[in-house]
Amino acid sequence: MVGLKTLIVFVNALAFTVALPNIIDTLTANNASTLVGLIDQAGLTDTLKTKGPFTIFAPTNAAIAKVPAADLQALGSDVDALKNVLLYHVVNGEIFSWDLRTGERLKSLNNHTIRIYSSAGKHYFNQALAVVEEIQASNGVIYLIDEVLNVPEGTIWDILNNPDYNLTQFANVAQHARLDSLFKTISSTKRYTVFAPMNSAFESLPKQLLNTIASSTTYGRYVIDYHIHDGTLHAASLSKDGTVSTLHTGHTITLTHDANTGEPLLNKLAHVVIQDIEAENGVVHVISHVLIPSTLAGIVG
Template sequence: MKFVVAVVCFALVAGAHAKTVVDVLQELGTETTLIALVGKAGLVSALEGKGPFTVFAPSDAAFAALPKELVKTLESNVTLLTQVLEFHVAPGEALSTDLKNNLLVPSLSGPKIRINIYDASEPTVITAEGAPVTKPDNTARNGVVHVISQVMFPLPMGTVVDIAVGNKDFSTLVTAVSKAGLVATLSGEGPFTVFAPTNEAFAKLPAGVLDGLLKNVTALTNVLTYHVLPGAYYQAGLRNGDMLKTVQGMDVTIKMSSDGTMVNDATIAAQVSGTNGVIQVIDTVLIPPSMHYELMYN
């Protein structure tokens, strides 16, 4: 009898270890879109190979949240589709316990995947390029699958400064950063979180405030560094009531409601990942409390 039990247990273990990451994706039941796209890109045999691989697998809901035109573009452009899918795969096997905050994991497509771990309060949140890991550590004989709730994209490339320079909606911010002599700093290793006001956000300032700041480098630097956090804070890592210390030295406060996420009185409209951090796009310029009356009412 003991022999029979041992044989059955061995068979179960052997069966589990026979599964590839593709088999695991199929068994999860939440990855039908990803599996179909992997087939369209001709990547099935590669992911059934020796590996090992770490797969960050967007759920069906993650793909359903994408604009339909974007999905059509991916389906019709195999080269682009392959680049995007390979950005979700890293060589080697990394369980959740192997992942560290701000770890940069090389992907099969080339660009690195930034891992962040937010454990200031329960539950701990693990993100890959800001995409929350919802079901980690689904193991296979040739790697591991971590289910994520967003699709990751390898573009745009570059630092937070490069991204801002490449977007016309940040032209006022780029001018201000250059005037304050902060380009080299924000092009450094980081990581940084930049709460980036759009041109429209700067246009909401009272008349004369922006011109005054551009003529006063000390005040301008004080305001701009109030928009920067040391460390990469994706929206998944922000919690209601968080008070986060800026490079300027004073705290900003995170507020969450059914209307979205805010930093102080600015709404976060979007986030963009860069090689040295993340840009959080905001609709209002943040003014340090110590400067608020002077700038806004004088």
């Protein structure tokens, strides 16, 4: 009799599993219809309907609405670029919340890294918060997220030399200080957060200080190291006052927040102008001022 009951439970469970809708239909029913439209544009509907299992980090309709209309339109007109962005939101296999640990990394279908953060029972994937977790579909698991994930734009070095970001002076100092290899290397274990001052931030420094930083390997290294954190800190990790450790041994960055806007301030001075630029070996935040460590106090005066 026990065997019969066990069989009935098994059959019922199997029927429930078979009855689950596929990923596409589940997304449509769960506030991700805009994403479904983009998936269709990219020619990925059949894959996400019939293959798997997958885990998909799905931006909600509201998340996609945050993307500037011009950017979304440009993406929609480039099928390859759109496909690349969408595949970054999908990984092979089913990943459940108990599998998620801070510091772990997932490999997306287009072979890029997605980083996991856990805090106060909440999970973040790169910069995006999971607002709904573990929606099960017949061929996978869905996490609804509040931001579109940014596909990595090459290495940190590539980003520093991208003219769109105006960070070449920081890159030049790093190269002269022989730290460029740190930014060029993709490692399975090492990731960095770089707070990179804009070119205009260097140009606003006193000329003597700027010349010293640019010409001295030692002082240049102090400055560059002071802008690097060992590990990845996305914007969500900068939401509370505190300190940020750096590669400049014994020197930390003070993290506070603007009383009017709530935006993070580094050393009560530097604003984050552009946040969460994804790299294969870390993340870059563009900042408004050069951070000067106390080891340069004698030069600053």
